[in-house]
Amino acid sequence: MDEGLAIRLRGVVKRYGPITAVDGLDLDVPAGTCVGLLGPNGAGKSTTMRLLTAQSIPDEGELEVLGFRLPDESKQARARLGVTPQLDNLDVTLTVEQNLLVFSHLYRIPRNERHDAIERALRIANLSERRDTRVDKLSGGMRRRLLIARALVHRPQLVLLDEPTVGLDPQVRQELWALVDALRAEGTTLLMSTHYIEEAQRLADTVLIMSHGKAVAAGAPADLVAEHAGREAVEVYGPPARLAEVEAEAAAAGLRTRRTGTSVAVLGVDGTAPRGERRPANLEDVFVLLTGEQID
Amino acid sequence: MAAVERERLGRLERPAIAGVLVREVINFSSYWRSATFSSTVEPTIYLLAFGLGFGSLVSKVSGYDYVLFIGTGTVATAVLFSSAFPAMFGTFVKYKFQRTYDAILAAPVDTEELVTAEALWIAVRAGVYGCVPLIVSLFFGLDPEPTMLLVPFIGFLCGYGWACFGIAIAGFANSIENFSYIISAVLTPLFLVAGTFFPITGLPDWLQWIAAINPLHQCVVLVRSAAFNSYGWHDLLRVLYLIGFGLLMWRIAIKAMTRKLID
Numbered sequence: 420m421d422e423g424l425a426i427r428l429r430g431v432v433k434r435y436g437p438i439t440a441v442d443g444l445d446l447d448v449p450a451g452t453c454v455g456l457l458g459p460n461g462a463g464k465s466t467t468m469r470l471l472t473a474q475s476i477p478d479e480g481e482l483e484v485l486g487f488r489l490p491d492e493s494k495q496a497r498a499r500l501g502v503t504p505q506l507d508n509l510d511v512t513l514t515v516e517q518n519l520l521v522f523s524h525l526y527r528i529p530r531n532e533r534h535d536a537i538e539r540a541l542r543i544a545n546l547s548e549r550r551d552t553r554v555d556k557l558s559g560g561m562r563r564r565l566l567i568a569r570a571l572v573h574r575p576q577l578v579l580l581d582e583p584t585v586g587l588d589p590q591v592r593q594e595l596w597a598l599v600d601a602l603r604a605e606g607t608t609l610l611m612s613t614h615y616i617e618e619a620q621r622l623a624d625t626v627l628i629m630s631h632g633k634a635v636a637a638g639a640p641a642d643l644v645a646e647h648a649g650r651e652a653v654e655v656y657g658p659p660a661r662l663a664e665v666e667a668e669a670a671a672a673g674l675r676t677r678r679t680g681t682s683v684a685v686l687g688v689d690g691t692a693p694r695g696e697r698r699p700a701n702l703e704d705v706f707v708l709l710t711g712e713q714i715d
Numbered sequence: 716m717a718a719v720e721r722e723r724l725g726r727l728e729r730p731a732i733a734g735v736l737v738r739e740v741i742n743f744s745s746y747w748r749s750a751t752f753s754s755t756v757e758p759t760i761y762l763l764a765f766g767l768g769f770g771s772l773v774s775k776v777s778g779y780d781y782v783l784f785i786g787t788g789t790v791a792t793a794v795l796f797s798s799a800f801p802a803m804f805g806t807f808v809k810y811k812f813q814r815t816y817d818a819i820l821a822a823p824v825d826t827e828e829l830v831t832a833e834a835l836w837i838a839v840r841a842g843v844y845g846c847v848p849l850i851v852s853l854f855f856g857l858d859p860e861p862t863m864l865l866v867p868f869i870g871f872l873c874g875y876g877w878a879c880f881g882i883a884i885a886g887f888a889n890s891i892e893n894f895s896y897i898i899s900a901v902l903t904p905l906f907l908v909a910g911t912f913f914p915i916t917g918l919p920d921w922l923q924w925i926a927a928i929n930p931l932h933q934c935v936v937l938v939r940s941a942a943f944n945s946y947g948w949h950d951l952l953r954v955l956y957l958i959g960f961g962l963l964m965w966r967i968a969i970k971a972m973t974r975k976l977i978d
Contacts, residue, residue: 435978472821475978494823502821508814510738512745521741525734525822569818 424483425450425577425608426471431480433466433632440466441477442632448577448610453603455623456612457702459710463632464612465505468581471610472497485576498527501570505581505612507562509554515565516541516550519572526573536572544568544598560591567598578602580611584618596621616703626702630710640702647708648700649687655695656682665693677707727831731824735832738819754797754844758789762848765912766855777914779943786852787942788911790845790866791873791934798841798874799902802881803894806833806972810885816976826973834878834965841874842867849942860944869941872957873934879964886971910935930960 426448433441441463448454456464469475471484473493482489484496509518519537528536541547544564554562563583570578583599584592592615599622603609613619619626620640627637636643655665662683669676675686685693686704743750766782776784809815819829846867853859884897908915908922909931915923926932933953940946 469978474817474820474976494825497821498823500821502818504814504817504821506814506817508818510742510813510815513741517741521734521738522822524737525731525819525824527730527734527823 423450424448425485426454426610427481427483428467428470429481431467431470431482432478433463433470433475434478439632441470443480444629444632444634446627446634448608450576450608451606452624453599453609453611453622455619455626456610456629457614457616457619457623457626457706458612458629459614462629462710464614464629465581466632467629468502468505468579468610468612471579472500472502498573499576501573501575501578503567503570503578503580503583505585507566509562509565509569511555512553514551514553515546515557518554518565518569522569522572528573536574540568540572543571543601558591559587560594563587563591563595564598567595571602575607577608577610580609582612582614584613584615592618616701616706620702628706628709635709636705643705644700644702648704650700651688651697652700652704653685653688653693653695653697654679654682655685655693668693675708677704726825727828731828732832732835734822734824735819735829736836739833739836750797750801750840751844754793754840755847757796758793758848759851761792762786762789762851769912779939780856782855783852783857783942784939785912786848786855786857787939788909788935789848790870790938791909791931792906792911793848794841794845794870794874794934795877795902795906795931797844798837798877799881801840802834802837802878803885803888803897804891805837806882806885807888807891807894810972810975811891816972820976826976827969830879830882830969830972831965834875834882834968837878837881838871838875841878842869842871845870845874845938849938852942857942860942862941862944862946865941866938869934869937869957872954872961873930876930876957876961876964879961879968882968883964883971886968886975905929905931908932930957933957 424447426446428444428446431441431444432439444463444467446467456467458464466475470477470482470489473490476490484493485499487493487496489496510521513521516537519540520533523533523536538547541550544567546561546565546568549557549561554565557565567580567583580599584595587595596618599609599611603622611622623640625638626640626643628635628643636647638646655662657665662678665683665685666676666678669685674688677684677686684704685695686700686708762785766785770781773781775781816829820826849857849863849866884894888894908918908926909929910926915926915932918926933956937950937953940950
């Protein structure tokens with residue numbers, strides 16, 4: 420076992436019939452960091468999350484979570500792990516507080532600590548005022564905050580966030596980012612899957628880009644950008660014929676490009692660049708270069 | 716992660732089962748009215764309809780007033796209605812639509828503990844609801860017997876098996892429509908050849924054989940023995956049979972749900 424690793428995956432393979440959802444994945448999550456699992460839909464992020472709670476059993480490879488080998492010791496790992504699922508599975512006819520109470524039992528918090536644990540979770544999620552509200556009366560953002568609070572009630576050493584902001588308004592998303600950032604500041608180890616680039620860029624210390632069940636790149640967001648997309652990009656807008664021309668010119672000059680809906684971005688430019696909007700290269704450029712896929 | 720305690724967590728741990736039970740009990744506070752209504756009113760209607768309707772044609776069956784024969788028999792009906800049906804539908808809804816089991820299995824709870832706790836909870840409810848027809852029968856002239864105190868335990872035992880049966884069916888079913896086959900082809904026939912509404916001795920031989928292996932029939936006989944304080948040695952065999960039924964269904968339910976929940 421590696422010292423200081425909250426999660427260690429080596430050569431993990433998971434197949435569903437003819438589909439290989441996770442295909443030889445290596446993943447390290449050092450304790451006290453936030454790792455973002457970035458990839459388009461179907462890249463294997465959710466399967467990876469299910470493997471970490473032993474709700475999926477791998478066909479090949481080694482998994483260690485908090486020093487416990489999976490799947491044999493997964494129950495010990497799960498006791499120290501908090502999970503926020505992608506799909507809301509709160510008990511909707513119960514109140515906010517009752518939902519937390521149920522999980523304080525499922526996570527075996529001793530009777531005399533239960534009250535404090537629930538109060539703390541309510542405070543973190545900023546739901547103290549809503550403790551007696553039934554879940555089906557909460558807004559989407561509040562439900563998602565409760566989902567996170569529920570994963571924190573037993574003070575887990577590691578929290579898995581599966582697409583924490585999918586389907587939420589931009590304002591609500593930012594509210595959740597603040598919540599995740601506060602957890603990070605407390606030193607909780609986080610593994611977060613997302614297909615929002617901005618989310619990974621803002622919250623993750625290191626990012627692992629997944630495509631077709633494999634890790635295609637890993638590193639700090641800024642390093643990945645510098646390594647794969649250079650410092651600056653030029654965005655050229657125009658009719659399709661003009662865009663094709665720009666692509667051909669860039670290819671002749673040895674520059675890489677990527678097509679967005681309405682423009683061509685020429686990456687890694689220095690002095691000799693086509694005319695267009697100059698902007699800093701970003702993680703999205705890296706993502707599209709490496710996975711060849713567009714995302715929102 | 717230097718200092719990891721290597722304590723062994725066993726199978727069927729009490730805290731895991733208690734955690735799932737707590738969830739059910741707290742949830743029950745939000746739907747107990749409808750559950751209690753359907754589990755008690757339906758068998759009571761059977762009791763009244765058959766007991767009073769047929770009762771005017773047939774006065775005595777197997778030596779008992781017909782209304783009391785029915786009243787004691789519908790205890791098993793109440794047990795079935797409050798175990799197999801909620802187990803089938805509840806399990807399927809929690810698995811498929813509410814995704815409750817995903818959340819529970821991410822906690823330190825294994826499928827085996829989850830299934831056991833769910834079945835225990837349903838069985839307790841079946842034991843309680845099963846007493847309703849018996850209580851109604853007291854108003855129709857059934858004499859109280861101390862052995863009647865055994866009825867909730869008989870209901871629990873039988874209910875546990877049927878709860879596991881329902882969970883297993885939910886585990887095997889791909890859609891909620893599949894339940895129609897089970898209800899029409901398995902539960903309704905077994906419910907009718909259980910000796911609830913008429914003694915099985917009047918049935919053709921082959922139906923008597925089906926009745927004899929029908930767990931619901933064992934429940935009917937045991938309840939009548941308790942209600943009329945007429946226990947015999949064969950009742951012990953029936954109890955053993957119900958224990959066997961419960962254990963078998965329990966293992967099948969765990970197998971079915973593990974297949975469904977862990978991939």
